[in-house]
Amino acid sequence: xxxxxxxxxxxxxxxxxxxxxxxxxxxxxxxxxxxxxxxxxxxxxxxxxxxxxxxxxxxxxxxxxxxxxxxxxxxxxxxxxxxxxxxxxxxxxxxxxxxxxxxxxxxxxxxxxxxxxxxxxxxxxxxxxxxxxxxxxxxxxxxxxxxxxxxxxxxxxxxxxxxxxxxxxxxxxxxxxxxxxxxxxx
Amino acid sequence: xxxxxxxxxxxxxxxxxxxxxxxxxxxxxxxxxxxxxxxxxxxxxxxxxxxxxxxxxxxxxxxxxxxxxxxxxxxxxx
Numbered sequence: 001x002x003x004x005x006x007x008x009x010x011x012x013x014x015x016x017x018x019x020x021x022x023x024x025x026x027x028x029x030x031x032x033x034x035x036x037x038x039x040x041x042x043x044x045x046x047x048x049x050x051x052x053x054x055x056x057x058x059x060x061x062x063x064x065x066x067x068x069x070x071x072x073x074x075x076x077x078x079x080x081x082x083x084x085x086x087x088x089x090x091x092x093x094x095x096x097x098x099x100x101x102x103x104x105x106x107x108x109x110x111x112x113x114x115x116x117x118x119x120x121x122x123x124x125x126x127x128x129x130x131x132x133x134x135x136x137x138x139x140x141x142x143x144x145x146x147x148x149x150x151x152x153x154x155x156x157x158x159x160x161x162x163x164x165x166x167x168x169x170x171x172x173x174x175x176x177x178x179x180x181x182x183x184x185x186x
Numbered sequence: 187x188x189x190x191x192x193x194x195x196x197x198x199x200x201x202x203x204x205x206x207x208x209x210x211x212x213x214x215x216x217x218x219x220x221x222x223x224x225x226x227x228x229x230x231x232x233x234x235x236x237x238x239x240x241x242x243x244x245x246x247x248x249x250x251x252x253x254x255x256x257x258x259x260x261x262x263x264x
Contacts, residue, residue, distance in 0.1 A: 005260060012259070016252045018240035034251065041259045092190075099188025107224035110231075117235055126235050144201075145236035151201060170194045177228050 004048045011057055012041060018058075018146065019065055025142050026069050028131075036072065040065045062147070094174050105178060122184065129179035137172040144169065187211045192222045196229060 002010075016037060023033035043064050044051075051060055094105045101107075116122045130138045140158065143149045149157075155165050187195075192215045198204055199212070216223050243251070 008259060009256060012252055012256050016255055017243055017248050020248075020251060021240040021243065034254070037251075038255050038258045041255060042262055045259055045262075095188075095190045099190040101189045101221045106221040107228060108221070109224060110228060116231060117238065123235070126232075126239075130236075141236055142239060145233055146239045148237070166194065166198060170197050173197055173229050173232060174193065176232055177225065180232075181228075 004045060007048065008041060008045050011044065011061065015058060015061055019061060021146060022062070022142065023065060023069065025130075025139055027072065032072065036065060036068045039068050043068075094178070107177065107181070110181070110184070122180075125180055125183045126176075128183065129176050132179060133172055133175060137168055137175075140165075140168055141172050141176070187215045189215075189219060189222050189225075192216070192219065193225050193229075196222070196226050200230075200233060 019037045019040060020033055023036045024030065027033050027036070040061060044061060051057070092102075094102060096102055110116070130141070133141070136158070140154060143154050143157075144151070151162065151165055154160075155162055158165075160168075192212055195204060195208060195212050199209075204212070216226065
């Protein structure tokens, strides 16, 4: 039988990275994100008896962290990032009214694509572009990809329709791709 | 099918099944549209990069963060 401390130690090693990345995305402050992660594990240690084996530790820890994040926003009197819906607009940045790419935004080849993910410079630009996304688009992208949440869950959590969700994913990916394209020099 | 519709379908297809008719139209569009083929490749790459986002914290920095968190959490034990 493992002691509570041993279990928490194991969880700290396994989940600190992903919890911290999420807390940072929400708060945009390094020190605050670190505090929130610490508080999460403190609560986890105190209430470890309530943890049921059948739920995954990751889900459980994220539940605690999200409560902490909500408390933080409430105390600060800050609202979480506004949800920015996408408005269909005559003047589309990416597409002509016919729905075809504008010549200025049509994707072309990237070089050395297979090695990009290991390139620190590429990851820097990725972060830069992620932070530049409007409203909560970045959060929704990370909920989908980094946390691996299904679209249904994200729609419930953000109270958006499925159509709206796909518009946001679509626009967010288009915007990210374009931003990386414009900032990346091979 | 135009590029706006094609790129939306590319995103949807990553997570869910799309109808056979739509799939055939998408496949055909991708054979004639270079820009959308590049979009598909680069969008997939972005998906991979975003999935790995948590591992991007430099390992040194992460190790120190873990140490600090652990110390605080275990010291706090009454």
